[in-house]
Amino acid sequence: MNQLHHLIADKIRSAGGRITFAEYMAEALYHPMLGYYNRPEMTIGEQGDFFTSPMVHPVFGHCVGRQIYQLWLEMGSPSSFTLLEMGAGTGALARDLLQEWDRLQANEPAANSGPVALRYVIVEQSPVLRGRQRETASETGKGRIEWHATLQEVPGYGSLEGVILSNELFDALPYHRLVMDKGRLLERYVTLEEDGSFAEVTAPLSDERLPLLLDEQIREGLEEGDRLVLSPAAGKVIREMADALNKGYVLTIDYGNLSPDVHWQSARSGGIRCYYKQTLNHDPYTRVGEQDITADVDFSYLQREGGQVGLETVRFSTQSDFLENFGFLDKVTDLQRMAFRDLRADFELQKMLTLYLPQGLGDACKVLMQSKGA
Numbered sequence: 427m428n429q430l431h432h433l434i435a436d437k438i439r440s441a442g443g444r445i446t447f448a449e450y451m452a453e454a455l456y457h458p459m460l461g462y463y464n465r466p467e468m469t470i471g472e473q474g475d476f477f478t479s480p481m482v483h484p485v486f487g488h489c490v491g492r493q494i495y496q497l498w499l500e501m502g503s504p505s506s507f508t509l510l511e512m513g514a515g516t517g518a519l520a521r522d523l524l525q526e527w528d529r530l531q532a533n534e535p536a537a538n539s540g541p542v543a544l545r546y547v548i549v550e551q552s553p554v555l556r557g558r559q560r561e562t563a564s565e566t567g568k569g570r571i572e573w574h575a576t577l578q579e580v581p582g583y584g585s586l587e588g589v590i591l592s593n594e595l596f597d598a599l600p601y602h603r604l605v606m607d608k609g610r611l612l613e614r615y616v617t618l619e620e621d622g623s624f625a626e627v628t629a630p631l632s633d634e635r636l637p638l639l640l641d642e643q644i645r646e647g648l649e650e651g652d653r654l655v656l657s658p659a660a661g662k663v664i665r666e667m668a669d670a671l672n673k674g675y676v677l678t679i680d681y682g683n684l685s686p687d688v689h690w691q692s693a694r695s696g697g698i699r700c701y702y703k704q705t706l707n708h709d710p711y712t713r714v715g716e717q718d719i720t721a722d723v724d725f726s727y728l729q730r731e732g733g734q735v736g737l738e739t740v741r742f743s744t745q746s747d748f749l750e751n752f753g754f755l756d757k758v759t760d761l762q763r764m765a766f767r768d769l770r771a772d773f774e775l776q777k778m779l780t781l782y783l784p785q786g787l788g789d790a791c792k793v794l795m796q797s798k799g800a
């Protein structure tokens with residue numbers, strides 16, 4: 427039992443014996459010093475516990491860069507344009523995306539209005555990761571990225587024009603766990619055993635409004651023992667993103683699916699996944715703060731919440747379809763030609779394909795584009 431385990435145990439005691447799983451997850455991932463994303467050694471990729479698309483291959487950031495560039499063109503090539511990335515991890519996406527933006531600005535005839543200084547804003551809650559991002563993007567991002575810890579702190583919040591982007595942000599927010607028990611939806615809480623280890627207990631919902639986060643089809647189709655995960659925090663973030671924008675797009679890339687499929691998947695699997703040293707497990711109570719905890723995103727919920735605050739769904743697709751639209755397959759074809767002669771090209775090709783193939787991230791990751799006044 428590490429220090430964070432003891433701190434959470436104290437919190438459980440002072441809360442009268444139990445806390446929601448969402449409260450537990452918030453501490454395990456975001457405790458200011460000991461939480462998974464705030465520890466000095468936190469990293470993503472080979473040295474860390476899991477990979478994300480930007481860490482797999484720079485072509486991901488290049489394709490996202492092309493998408494951002496196209497949105498800028500669609501908005502009439504404004505001379506002032508903000509790209510806000512929320513939850514930027516190591517900063518790899520910012521680095522690769524800016525590289526592509528610069529290339530397009532330099533080469534594309536459509537940029538005839540002259541180069542535009544993209545305002546790149548990163549909203550990152552972790553001071554450790556903000557430092558890592560500064561290092562990673564030190565070349566392409568030098569002097570043109572600004573950092574903030576929360577969305578509301580961003581100068582111009584409410585009047586931004588541009589794109590708000592995130593990759594694997596929503597799957598890392600705190601989730602409540604619900605279970606269908608004798609015909610009623612109840613909640614799973616975290617409590618303590620006598621020896622101080624964590625255990626789960628089922629009790630009435632911490633908030634009667636939680637089932638309203640589900641669409642009706644799910645609420646009516648639940649069977650005894652089905653388990654669900656829900657994140658009101660995700661609804662709050664999408665609302666804040668909408669509020670931050672005056673005009674533009676919200677581009678969300680993440681693991682998950684539309685409802686009801688996303689909930690049927692988690693009803694069977696329990697919904698929560700943990701990663702430690704690139705290995706999947708389903709025990710969020712070991713190595714507290716030293717392993718990642720994540721859940722699939724309900725994209726229908728993001729669309730419903732967004733719809734209430736002026737975000738209109740433009741497109742929802744798999745990551746494979748998204749990448750195909752932005753020149754991914756041309757790059758694959760080039761590498762395939764070289765791979766006959768060059769082993770390094772073959773290795774690179776294999777990595778790139780992880781982003782695209784259904785057994786990799788291609789189907790599991792989805793891309794949702796919503797627009798506001800654009």
Ligand SMILES: C[S@@+](CC[C@H](N)C(=O)[O-])C[C@H]1O[C@@H](n2cnc3c(N)ncnc32)[C@H](O)[C@@H]1O
Pocket residue numbers: 463470478479480481512513514515516549550551552555575576592593594595598599
């Ligand atoms: C799973 S990581 C993804 C990192 C990166 N986007 C990538 O794809 O490699 C989640 C990121 O979101 C950040 N994060 C989580 N909640 C946040 C919040 N409310 N505001 C800003 N950043 C947040 C974490 O600190 C971390 O950088």
